[in-house]
Amino acid sequence: MEKTTTQLSTPWEKYRAEFPICQRKTYFNTCSLGALSTRVASAVRQFTELWDVSGAAAWYGPWLAEIERLRERFAALIGAWPDEIAIFPSVTTALTAVASAFDYRARPRVVISDLEFPTTVYQWLVKEPGGVTLEMIHSPDRLTIPVDEYARAADAHTQLLVASHVYFTSGVIQDIAAVARVAHQHGAHCLIDAYQSIGQLPADVHVAGVDFLITGGLKWLLGGPGVAYLYVRRDLAAQLRPTDVGWFAHRDQFAFDIQRFTYADGARRFEGGTPSVAAVYAGRAGIDIVAELGVSRIRAHQIELVSAVVDEARRLRPAHTEELAGIVTIPREDPKAVVAALSQRGIIVDARPGLVRLSPYFYNTPEECAGVVAAIAELEKQGIT
Ligand SMILES: Cc1ncc(COP(=O)(O)O)c(C=O)c1O
Structure with a gap:
């Protein structure tokens, strides 16, 4: 009782x-879906109340402010700057934006493991006819991937190393700083799928030296479906030109300029269209609980x-x-x-x-x-x- x-x-x-x-x-x-809290439920109610009371004015006032608040709260949780965070409705949409930013001609190889979540693998599997070479590392024990395997697989033609921070079928923690070091030794980037870690495991993206990190609200961040986060290192974001973008990626989205696309600064240049605002409210309330506890x-x-x-x-x-x-x-x-x-x-x-x-x-x-x-x-x- x-x-x-x-x-x-x-x-x-x-x-x-x-x-x-x-x-x-x-x-x-x-690890499938974090439990619903009364706090998250009331944040979603607040979203619908604002919609009801203000109509479209909710957009330009509290809703956009809530998106920026969420960006700040998530950034603080992983030791990033808010301009290094982009917000998406799912990890898959974030991956699609990341995958669209590379020139695969000189570096076609994407090194990934057979312990990754399927959506991460599919992103590059379907691009093989388009010039991507997917290099699949096999786990020796179905629990983890020794970092040496990444070191063996990476070379001067490698674009990206992809690794989970926590493996979704074993719970084992990967040394993401070591994966990042291997990638950088070969002039490649690393992308960390941290869906099963952020919230339950301390992470500092600057200390770890990772280039991209993705996660979302579903699990340990307690926000439910419809919200996902992409971290892109500040200096790297400035160099990249994703081709899968929407109006939220424009430097001045409310100028409605259709003659020219000007990239926003930072990770926002990876964003697409209108975010799932209900999920943004839920996501922020979930992160607040995690941040309060520490x-x-x-x-x-x-x-x-x-x-x-x-x-x-x-x-x-x-x-x-x-x-x-x-x-x-x-x-x-x-x-x-x-x-x-x-x-x-x-x-x-x-x-x-x-x-x-x-x-x-x-x-x-x-x-x-x-x-x-x-x-x-x-x-x-x-x-x-
Ligand atoms: C490790 C991992 N990556 C990604 C996902 C989901 O990605 P998406 O937001 O595209 O559904 C999950 C769980 O659903 C997961 O466990």
């Missing part, structure tokens, strides 16, 4: 109370929660020593059957081929960590594996 507001003692309990689903379910699926504090708590899952799950999964972010996978013969059986018990997890994924976040408790694994072990006894 949940405690009443006056009985809540730790900050974790207080923040947990902002996520109503935690009172009804054991929610262990942040990513370092969240990470320290995540280590406790992940350790509680791993300790409990020793019998069910191979032990490996790599540092894990908040995703723990358990190999199962029929993961979808396990997910469905757990759902009937009020436990929400998800499946990937051959795996059940458990992803605790700060709104979960150590007791829930133990309970989820115990439920999977119980199902195994019943033959649901």
Whole structure:
């Protein structure tokens, strides 16, 4: 039974109370979709109220201001400058803009791994007939990619190295600074898919030296679908001319000049059309929660929660020593059957081929960590594996 507001003692309990689903379910699926908070719900209500009260005037006043506020809040979270951030409705649209900025003739090679999320691979897979050579590195253990493999694959014809910060099927953390160093040794760029890291794992893009980083609202940033973020290093953005752009990428978008396209300064030159403003409101409220708690504090708590899952799950999964972010996978013969059986018990997890994924976040408790694994072990006894 949940405690009443006056009985809540730790900050974790207080923040947990902002996520109503935690009172009804054991929610262990942040790596698919972060739980909805009352704060995010009320930010979306604020968006519709402004629309209702002001009509189109909402655009030029509070909505555009909210987009800039979001850019600032996200930049602060990853140690960037606000002008290094572009806002998109999905990671795919951000990738399309990035991919359109390169001249592949002298450097056709894009080095990527077989642990990346499909949308990141597809972006360059479909460009192979157009002159891109996709170099796929294979993970030796399905958990991570040794940075040496990137070093072996990169050469003077490499345009881009693509790597996840946290792998979506294993939770293992990649050394993105090392990937960036390899790229730069060959005069190439690196792009980091940080969808599974930002929010739960501290990141400083300037210290890491990465060129591009993408993430979005769906998961650890608690903003839901419809908002994604692209970081482009300031000096690099100044040199690039993306060809997939919209009017938000123009230096003076409200001049409506159709004779000439003048690129905006900074990462904004990668942007497209009208952003999903409802998602911008949700995205900002989600980031506010993460920033208030502090990513370092969240990470320290995540280590406790992940350790509680791993300790409990020793019998069910191979032990490996790599540092894990908040995703723990358990190999199962029929993961979808396990997910469905757990759902009937009020436990929400998800499946990937051959795996059940458990992803605790700060709104979960150590007791829930133990309970989820115990439920999977119980199902195994019943033959649901
Ligand atoms: C690592 C990773 N990249 C990208 C995505 C999604 O990209 P998009 O915003 O294009 O749907 C996800 C999850 O949905 C993901 O886990």
